[in-house]
Amino acid sequence: xxxxxxxxxxxxxxxxxxxxxxxxxxxxxxxLAEAVAAGNLPPLEERLPxxxxxxxxxxxxxxxxxxxxxxxxxxxxxxSILRIIxxxxxxxxxxxxxxxxxxxxESWETNEDGSEFTFKLREGMKWSDGExxxxxxxxxxxxxxxxxxxxxxxxxxxxxxxxxxxxxxxVDDHTITLKFAAPYGTFLTELATPLAQEPVLxxxxxxxxxxxxxxxxxxxxxxxxxxxxxxxxxxxxKCGEVEAPNRWSNPExxxxxxxxxxxxxxSAGSTQVVMERNPYFWQVDEEGNQLPYIDTxxxxxxxxxxxxxxxxxxxxxDFQRRKISNPANKxxxxxxxxxxxxxxxxxxxxxxxxxxIHFNHTHKNPQMRELIRNKDVRVALSLGIDREEIIDIxxxxxxxxxxxGPRPSHVLYNEQLGRQHTEYDPDRANELLDAAGYxxxxxxxxxxFPDGSRIVFNAQYTGVEQPDWGDSLxxxxxQWEEIGIELNSSSxxxxxxxxxxxxxxxxxxxxxxxxxxxxxxxxxxxxAVHPQASWFGIPWTRWYLSGGSEGEEPxxxxxxxxxxxxxFKQEADQEKALDIFRQIHQxxxxxxEIIGISLAPNLVGVVNKDLKNAPRSLPSSWMYPDxxxxxxxxxxxxxx
Amino acid sequence: xxWRYILKRILWMVPFLFGVSIVAFLLIQAPPGDYLxxxxxxxxxxxxxxxxxxxxxxxxxxxxxxxxYVQYFKWVSRLMVGDFGMSFEWRQPVSDLVWGRMGxxxxxxxxxxxxxxxxxxxxGVYSAVRKYSFGDYLATTIGFIGLATPNxxxxxxxxxxxxxxxxxxxxxxxxxxxxxxxxxxxKVWDLAKHLWLPVVVLGTSATASLIRIMRxxxxxxxNKPYVDTARAKGLSEFWLIMKYPVRxxxxxxxxxxxxxxxxxxxxAVVTAIVLSLPTAGPLMLQALLAQDMYLAGxxxxxxxxxxxxxxxxxxxxxxxxxxxxxxx
Numbered sequence: 001x002x003x004x005x006x007x008x009x010x011x012x013x014x015x016x017x018x019x020x021x022x023x024x025x026x027x028x029x030x031x032l033a034e035a036v037a038a039g040n041l042p043p044l045e046e047r048l049p050x051x052x053x054x055x056x057x058x059x060x061x062x063x064x065x066x067x068x069x070x071x072x073x074x075x076x077x078x079x080s081i082l083r084i085i086x087x088x089x090x091x092x093x094x095x096x097x098x099x100x101x102x103x104x105x106e107s108w109e110t111n112e113d114g115s116e117f118t119f120k121l122r123e124g125m126k127w128s129d130g131e132x133x134x135x136x137x138x139x140x141x142x143x144x145x146x147x148x149x150x151x152x153x154x155x156x157x158x159x160x161x162x163x164x165x166x167x168x169x170x171v172d173d174h175t176i177t178l179k180f181a182a183p184y185g186t187f188l189t190e191l192a193t194p195l196a197q198e199p200v201l202x203x204x205x206x207x208x209x210x211x212x213x214x215x216x217x218x219x220x221x222x223x224x225x226x227x228x229x230x231x232x233x234x235x236x237x238k239c240g241e242v243e244a245p246n247r248w249s250n251p252e253x254x255x256x257x258x259x260x261x262x263x264x265x266x267s268a269g270s271t272q273v274v275m276e277r278n279p280y281f282w283q284v285d286e287e288g289n290q291l292p293y294i295d296t297x298x299x300x301x302x303x304x305x306x307x308x309x310x311x312x313x314x315x316x317x318d319f320q321r322r323k324i325s326n327p328a329n330k331x332x333x334x335x336x337x338x339x340x341x342x343x344x345x346x347x348x349x350x351x352x353x354x355x356x357i358h359f360n361h362t363h364k365n366p367q368m369r370e371l372i373r374n375k376d377v378r379v380a381l382s383l384g385i386d387r388e389e390i391i392d393i394x395x396x397x398x399x400x401x402x403x404x405g406p407r408p409s410h411v412l413y414n415e416q417l418g419r420q421h422t423e424y425d426p427d428r429a430n431e432l433l434d435a436a437g438y439x440x441x442x443x444x445x446x447x448x449f450p451d452g453s454r455i456v457f458n459a460q461y462t463g464v465e466q467p468d469w470g471d472s473l474x475x476x477x478x479q480w481e482e483i484g485i486e487l488n489s490s491s492x493x494x495x496x497x498x499x500x501x502x503x504x505x506x507x508x509x510x511x512x513x514x515x516x517x518x519x520x521x522x523x524x525x526x527x528a529v530h531p532q533a534s535w536f537g538i539p540w541t542r543w544y545l546s547g548g549s550e551g552e553e554p555x556x557x558x559x560x561x562x563x564x565x566x567x568f569k570q571e572a573d574q575e576k577a578l579d580i581f582r583q584i585h586q587x588x589x590x591x592x593e594i595i596g597i598s599l600a601p602n603l604v605g606v607v608n609k610d611l612k613n614a615p616r617s618l619p620s621s622w623m624y625p626d627x628x629x630x631x632x633x634x635x636x637x638x639x640x
Numbered sequence: 641x642x643w644r645y646i647l648k649r650i651l652w653m654v655p656f657l658f659g660v661s662i663v664a665f666l667l668i669q670a671p672p673g674d675y676l677x678x679x680x681x682x683x684x685x686x687x688x689x690x691x692x693x694x695x696x697x698x699x700x701x702x703x704x705x706x707x708x709y710v711q712y713f714k715w716v717s718r719l720m721v722g723d724f725g726m727s728f729e730w731r732q733p734v735s736d737l738v739w740g741r742m743g744x745x746x747x748x749x750x751x752x753x754x755x756x757x758x759x760x761x762x763x764g765v766y767s768a769v770r771k772y773s774f775g776d777y778l779a780t781t782i783g784f785i786g787l788a789t790p791n792x793x794x795x796x797x798x799x800x801x802x803x804x805x806x807x808x809x810x811x812x813x814x815x816x817x818x819x820x821x822x823x824x825x826x827k828v829w830d831l832a833k834h835l836w837l838p839v840v841v842l843g844t845s846a847t848a849s850l851i852r853i854m855r856x857x858x859x860x861x862x863n864k865p866y867v868d869t870a871r872a873k874g875l876s877e878f879w880l881i882m883k884y885p886v887r888x889x890x891x892x893x894x895x896x897x898x899x900x901x902x903x904x905x906x907x908a909v910v911t912a913i914v915l916s917l918p919t920a921g922p923l924m925l926q927a928l929l930a931q932d933m934y935l936a937g938x939x940x941x942x943x944x945x946x947x948x949x950x951x952x953x954x955x956x957x958x959x960x961x962x963x964x965x966x967x968x
Contacts (some may be wrong), residue, residue, distance in 0.1 A: 076930075
């Protein structure tokens, strides 16, 4: 196959060079032009939509050819593929993560209260197998899957508002209205997140063969397919799921992606995943040349992250930060950059803090709960930490003392939320604790509860994934001795960590703090909304998610914030929505439920120095699935 | 007589594997939580919220809401017809995932076994016959280093040297162009070019220990009266040693065959991960970590079957080799 590939690319290059003067007109990859000439592919005008989306590369108009090499982690690294292909949803992030723009949809209109969204699709747009993409494909998702109880016994939350799943109404072949039971102001933003691609993930003409409403013989197919018990399982095996490796394991499944998977695709046995350009891709550059420029994505598979670092420094990776983004790798990359022919990517961390301490405000023990709920105590505990020392020792000096909340560069930055009480002041901390009624100490100098027992915090962290948290906690343990507080930290296996947290059996938990660049998408540190991460008040989260029937009623401040959050989700006006979040952040700053240590340092990656149109600095986040929104389909190799 | 013995052994495998399947199932279930716990944790790590409804959907889809014995029964009854079930993590049928991996694992085990024997046998014989000679000391020293160095460390060092000093492409069993190619002579040759590194890495410690065992066993035999007798009858020294004492000393070579297969799947996991080998070990480890019960269960069962088959093989070889072994 490679020999063929080499041959055709050499041939393609030759054709490309000789035909260059005519290229501006032809506007397609040389290999595709050959296929058209040979009659194996319809001409470009018939493959592109009537009005293809015109996108602009970062630097210049590109040229066709070559391959882009990346590496996947050995097990279940399917999201690495998703990130480079980019989720082709109805909307997508702007390259700078500042908002959303139309993507698969050409444009949209919203009704007055923000509960109905009418999307205009591109006329003549095609799936990767050449079949038309129309409103029927979206209708198929909404009517036959989303609202089908066999497929989704409960619809995914992002498509449910006020207890009712999304409904669809087809206006014409290229216009469709999506309706909700109540206003859903964040819907367009939600559609740009990686897992919200479902409305345009499945091609009806292909996937309907696995659906009993369209194929009477589905049961026979189910019976003859190994390990499959019912039609939804068969459907998911063949048509893929939005977040599962099998999405990339069936080359027959049509997609809207710039590159489509070939051969075996990605499975547990893969040692390499190869993707080839989609001849029907629907975006062009300013001169009308069909994208992508690069022919092939070649993704090797390596089990071990250190092996990935080796591949990177050997110059075998063209663009990547996943699995090698640890800031500790920076010196290794710097040392080998010249020899490996790459530059170091500067990935702006979307996280707020390297390590947040979630005091459990809903502690089962009333004495502990009273202690934790006293804001002066929390301020004292924060003042009792020498963050500079931790940053120097544990984080190699990368970072600055910080609490939580949006990063200083973000439009929602709240100085109080980020920087209050981050100075080291043990004297003031001792005063505060004395004044709070915990002045009594035992023989060893530790403060006592009113009943005479010692104040001890038992902290849990997942040491295997994050050894730095353990190191930091050891230092905090010594620093807190100065203010008479005992700390015992223990590393636990991750599922134990989660089960203890969910059972509300912790004094405090440690985790990284999201919400630095994505505060409205990951608000779980200022709002009790995440049942597996808002560790400062898991019962509050249950109360919120169950509409008040389970869990425990939150504090007034949290209830106010949760109400604001509900109105935020309905607010369609971007400016008003941001203002609502400013109030939430101010409320959280005044309350200071959790504290942080250090502003999360930027992550690193590698980029081949010859790769054009690829950014050298970009946000790094899951919600902004880097580098997808920077449009890898516009990247290219200069002709040499 | 030997056929009856083999048949009996094969029949015993059925209840044995049945027992193994129960133990395997219980072991995989032993850690707290289930696959969904790890899945949710993974999503949570990337700041994705998994809503309760979807969790419940998945739990029902994977059958994790049912009691243990129901889950076990479902698994075993499917196994009877050769259906290993669906991998939770990969969302693909388990049998699609394991066979390719097992094939390469077998290939690698055999190559390593041959390498180990080819190196250990002559050196072992030599250092026994030439006890306390310079060659013996040299072999012993190298052997101890081989035993003492962890495989994965050796792998890392060799890889680092390969990449940094020779610009070699290391890791994996194939070059990029052959990874997805169908089997051909060129691909086999490519495999051979890559195979030596893992074979050396995986084989060193086994080689070292076999040298020691061979040497010790042979030393025991060399002083026995039958050797003197043979020598007195005028047999040439080379044939004398090869024909009798070596044959007896071979016993440990043969009796370890049974462990080679499971050992390469389980024991060499770290090395396989470091070297990105597409063998069974890393996949099984990940399946266990993720509590991907059907995938892990399939591996554990296959491993057990391989052990049983391996032990049977070595027992048969032992009978053929050593007339003192009885099978009653």
